[in-house]
Amino acid sequence: MSSNERIKIIVKRLKIIYKNMSIEEILRERGIVVCPIYGCNISKGAYKMYDDIQYIFINTDLSPEERLETLTHELGHSILHPDVDTYELKSCNCTYFLNKYENQADLFAAEFLLHDNIIENICGCFCEVGDGKSIYDIANDYKVTAELVLIKLSNLDKSKLNKFDLTLDCISVLNTLNC
Structure with a gap:
């Protein structure tokens, strides 16, 4: 099974489990802490796990649409590769892995927010x-x-x-x- 197929299946399962819940409700249900980043013009968001607690950092300057897409993208990081610190990857020159994980999280967000039709x-x-x-x-x-x-x-x-x-x-x- 390809990585893309796996992501599609994971998203379908999540939609069944969480039915009509918003992204914010899903994050709360999963115990993911959302931390605002004020005045940041560098990044829309980042994911980090620290002491077995998952954190999503979100830029407060985003529009509601960008916020939804970014939270969904970061939720993808938390599910697809929970032990990978994307916050750390962004600060080093690990472009191969960063691109791989970012592409997977983008695909997760696309599958989650857009219907197959x-x-x-x-x-x-x-x-x-x-x-x-x-x-x-x-x-x-x-x-x-x-x-x-x-x-x-x-x-x-x-x-x-x-x-x-x-x-x-x-x-x-x-x-x-x-x-």
């Missing part, structure tokens, strides 16, 4: 099928960044694309997104 909303944008929306429209609808939408698209099951009447041009555009 996103292709139904965006396909028309690329393929002129129906009233499709742009990636930016979808991002705005879901209150996430366009980057997160692209991450979600790149992780979609290719078999989901088969139910659409996709032209070769559309498929090549989607393939450039690795989906």
Whole structure:
């Protein structure tokens, strides 16, 4: 099983366990301490475990949408690699591992915040099928960044694309997104 498939399964299980709970409620339920970082223009957030207590540091200057995406991303760190101190990785030059863990947490956030039916909303944008929306429209609808939408698209099951009447041009555009 690939790392991406594993993350998708973990997110599905979490959604079943926590049903309609908000990210803040999930963090409280899991005993994760959220610590505000005031006046920080360097980082949106960070994850750290200290004395068996999980902490998420969150920049107070974020918009509500950025806050939600960042908290979800940091929750991903706490679940996918709880013993890895991303706060420490950011301060050293461990770019290989930092990139690996950041990409996994981004994928976790994309899977958690965006539904698999996103292709139904965006396909028309690329393929002129129906009233499709742009990636930016979808991002705005879901209150996430366009980057997160692209991450979600790149992780979609290719078999989901088969139910659409996709032209070769559309498929090549989607393939450039690795989906």
